[in-house]
Amino acid sequence: MDLQAFLNEEAECYADMFDGGLVIRGFISTMLEGYDGKSDWQEFTPQERDEIVMNCHRMIELLRQAEEG
């Protein structure tokens, strides 16, 4: 599974978790667009992969808080 497919699935999972699912999809897509058109996992450097995963991880934590208040 390439990165885009993986993230698309993730986005759908998060859509189930939060009412703002479309917002999350937009967030992840926009974040990926910052990597010069890269879409396949192989194209990303190890540092970029870490950045993407950690950004998603930290955002989910933030959204859990924003969900609960």
Add this chain to the structure above:
Amino acid sequence: MHIKRVDPANMKGLAGQQIQDLDAFLRHTSGTFRPDMPLFHRVVFTSINASGDHIPQIGYVGKESYIKEIMEGQFGSDFASAIRNQDPRFDEAVAGGFARAAQGDRVFELVEMEVTPPGALQNIPVSYYRLIERLWLGTPHPVLVNLTLPTPAQFREHLLLPDKAHLLAN
């Protein structure tokens, strides 16, 4: 360190224009995130749980954000702690703006401070503009969005310095 409130209309240069652009977008969408949000790759999203004592928990860190530059690759799951450990005085000094934004203020500030880079004998003045506002991501409660940019004066300093001294400021 001096932190001064500044009307975004009076913020100078490209940095001032970019802060005005993001503010205009947030007004237009009533604070709701959209994928066409300007400066997305330069912003940081934080928790709205801001005590005023420390920088709140950090979520998204734009790949071209000022704060990412100064952390020099040290980013893990708890970015705010990493900043606190690297520079506790900075953490404490800038935390107030996040607390005010959490209450609903639209925060526009000029932050001026001096840093002493490792190995340097003299302090170096640094200055930057920052915006902090509430942002809704589809959840009942908002998060905070922070855009921090070097002022035109700081940018000139940036061009003159071969090292990363100026980056310690944020």
